[in-house]
Amino acid sequence: MHVRCDYLARLLYLMPFLTGLVACSQTGRESSTKPNIVILYTDDQRFNTIHALGNEEISTPNIDQLMTEGTTFTRAHTMGGESGALCVPSRAMLNTGRYINSLASYGAVIPSRHTMMPELLKELGYKTFATGKWHNDRNSFVRSFTDGDNIFFGGMHMPDVGGHERPWLYHFDSTGKYPPEAKWQGNGFSSNYFADAAVEFIQKQQDVDQPFYCYVAFSSPHDPRTPPKEFAEYYKSREVTLPENFMLEPLFDNGELKVRDELLLPTPRPPDLVQRELALYYGMISEVDAQIGRIIKTLKETEQWENTILVYAGDNGLAVGSHGLLGKQNLYEHSMRVPLIMAGPGVPENQKSDALCYLSDIFPTICDLLSVEKPNTVEAKSLASIFRNPEADFRDEIYYLYRDFQRGVRTADNWKLIKYHVRGQETTQLFNLNNDPDELINLADHPAFTNQLNELTQRLKNQMAFYGDKLNIDKSNWGKRIPVARKINQKHLAVGKKIHLTSPPSSKYDGEEPDALINGKAGLLENFTYLWQGFEGNDLEAVIDLGKSTTVNKISAGFLQNTSSWIFLPQHVEFAISTNGQSYEVVADLKHTTSEEDLEPAIEDFSQKIDSKQARYIRVKAKNLGTCPNWHQGAGQKAWMFADEIVVE
Template sequence: MMSALKRHAILILLSLLPAVGAAATPEGGSRDRPNVLFIVCDDLKPLLGCYGASWIHSPHIDRLAAQGTVFTANYCQVALCAPTRFSLLTGMRPDRTGVYLNPDRPQDLLRTRFPDLVTLPQHFKNHGYVTHPLHKVFDGRTVDAGHDAVSWTVPYGPWELAPGDPPAPGGYQDPETKARLREARSAGERPVGPATEACDVVDDAYHDGGLARTAAKRLREFTQTGRPFFLAVGFVKPHLPFVAPTVHWLRYERESIPLAPFQDLPRGSPHDLAFYGNSGEVRDYADVPGSVPLPAGFQRELIHGYAACVTYIDAQVGLLMRTLEECGVAGNTVVCLWGDHGWHLGEHGHWGKLTNYEDAARVPLIVSAPGVGRGRRVGAVTESLDVFPTLCELAGLPAPAHVEGVSLVPLMRGTAERSRDAALTQACHGRGPQATMGWSVRTPRHRYIEWRSADLSGDPPVFGERPHAVELYDYESDPEERENLAARPEFGTVLAEHQSILARLLPQRPADGGAARDGIHAGMPVP
């Protein structure tokens, strides 16, 4: 019987054959247009050398950053996988897509809600590009089995792993862990593995190493077609569980790893840790202590694991960069590397995502483009939503009319100092009629967060007429978000300014009825 890999290889060959030797491509495309290598990393916060984390070993990503533009104040739309990827790849905010949470079950939300919408890779496909996804680009729970098949010329398919026993569910390679998981399944129990694993195996014994090697193979194939390519590579690390080959763990001395300096919620926070799930994402693993907060030793183990996964992914990025150079196309390829959202590593006492705080909302974005922005660092506020129009401009393509982001190319060229006044991130907690939605406005100095009731049982959702709580932070005087300033009278003007920005960004949101004037601060009840 033919293996899945062999069947997919035949599909790739068939999809590429018509294009071999083609000088012109559909809708005016040309092989002179730049290629695009689109790399997304799951749960990657800006914990990288090029973002100032000097203790992190990320030489290949740092080199990419030196060759391109680093956006140091970039923010995601939602600190959760499905909605933030949905927004970036469609070019629309969550309040337009209606995707706020990870779906309870896989369903083709994209084509059910937007049957004719053109996605980012589909737009490149329509202009003659070879387009292909590897692993988690969209969140698979929001698209069809082909990873939104209409977006790709080369179909979604498997990646190659090193010879030997494949990873267990969760990506584990340790033989003892695999045996325990098998025993649990045989007993009809839910198999639960540890939060971390260091195993002395080659990189492609784990999924992301195999993914990188398959991506390198695709790069070699696509450079022979005579057409530009858009290759999307979705690495799953540093998402939990923090599993990586031992060699990457050995880059760090655990006792020297820094812990989060502030591990409490801000003074005046309208919520407690239960609102944020009591770090349920990490507590879902078998070896995580039940105490609150986590013991310092275990905190260091988790951060060590996250750092090892970052270094592991960095090695895979290095492989892809070398492959571009070996194929002779590095000088004509746009490389875009981004994290889908951040992740709290103990900051505010939280281990996980889905907050509107800086550690969850701020994400790395690095764009390296031929002849544009080499070695530039942009501190202006940007959004992940801006990636779609930015890649379009770099490739010489018009951005579709529905796209809500703005191109960052003027910032890359140094011809503009800013592209927007503020970044908008939001977080939804709960489902159905009893949910809570929080919108966050991040300006260069401040963050304003507004919380309203949300009824998600209908389409469109219904939000409360007025906020029931607000938060305000000043990053110049309080970079660790230690105090919610919304209740302090001297910040009334700043509060009102940010509420006006939010009203401008989301004109469809119900008016707040003068929240700044009515004393709705820091979780105080609405009068």
């Protein structure tokens, strides 16, 4: 059943974009002066949420019109991620032109050694402006932009502090400090603030003899899905069709069924609630579409459209009921494929390309369109060859990953393989997307497709090697990476003893065993759902009862740092011993030696030798950082602290 559209309302809605409409051509707009660059980036918008690409239930007139004025890439992808926040690596890929395994800390921090698109454009004389969401470290933002406004540092507008309706934002700070007290709360919808900032900036640039780069990163349609009234009322949930691959619940455990996104609705998924979420999701997208129309209208009214390269893209997709899932922490098409349209000088109009491409390809494409050499840190491929020849070969396959338990590959002829290894259970899916675009028919165990299975398995291995993926899917222990930073001493006295925690860990990261901190098993470097105990904003205080007074020579405790997942080392760790459980002697108060801005995940051992002291009780206190630091994309939000093993020797 299709959503009813009022013709006059739709025409009025489309008017902002139609203002200044220029004629289409097959060669693209040409310019004799250095063109402006505008990036319009949406958050959690999957590829099949555009009316002109076949979704008859959604209204996106401005994006539809943009398709007639540029080239649409129908098989654009993100690459996945090493944490649930897929938007972090996707934004780093866009801004650096690098592939996921080459990003520092999987994109949480973009180091100065990786040249970013706005940095290059600054060197070329561009004024660089940003508004909207920045979900990477703040230092990379500061060195990239010379101007901006209505800036949101973070992942999402949390509903308990205002949501999209009252977003917390910053004005541009030329000092680059952005202190918490400078944050201010708006009184209008988030994407409206971001479009306002872009419109005002473009208007001011009308008579300025300097090219500009305008980066507009909408935080919509990311949840909370609360579109303004006129867009919420546009879609009736009972009239929105469930996707063909809707399922009441997932077919199997993909390793990430407890992540926040998947807990937004109960399981099994009530169909009526999924329809409601889809209606709200469509409302959010139509609202963003209207803001996109405002920005393009301004470019045309100020006579800058003809000399502007515009890129519209999404950072990652979203399930919203498909395959029984809600989030994007999976490798299905609805989560990995994203919208991508480019328009402007040198870009053919009203064309589509089915080239397999990544978000990383945008940066080198801009370099080609500007006739400048791409920086040597840029790894991706330019799409300009497709502008010159739409039939040109581009990629034979693409690869994706999610954490260390999902890997996938898709070929240019539309075959796809996904492999999982979750808690010792291996699952393989093989799809022929030519006749099964919704990924419903798993051919992996069908004898007739053994050759395709073997071929795609080898192609996946080749792609993993090419992109620097160190995981070995031939080994049965992938999904549980072997720790590289510490070993457990065989004389571990606390194994099998009693442990008491003053405050329990998060139920999502409880180590899977009540005695996970003293079970003799080391926590793993990157699979932090296994063995680690996670504390969100809280300190750790643990008391181990050895059962009797014992000679103790050494105490150590391991902690994880993974800044892309908001996991930080403790500020300090205190060890104390007691013979009676009442009076304690502090034997160590240690600080970590790893920089909090270190770019790679790490395990650090806090360790202290003591002189053969008698003790029955061992007390360990670890001080949580509390909130993510100012440089981090989650600044001000609760920080995680992960502990694995308290070793007593």
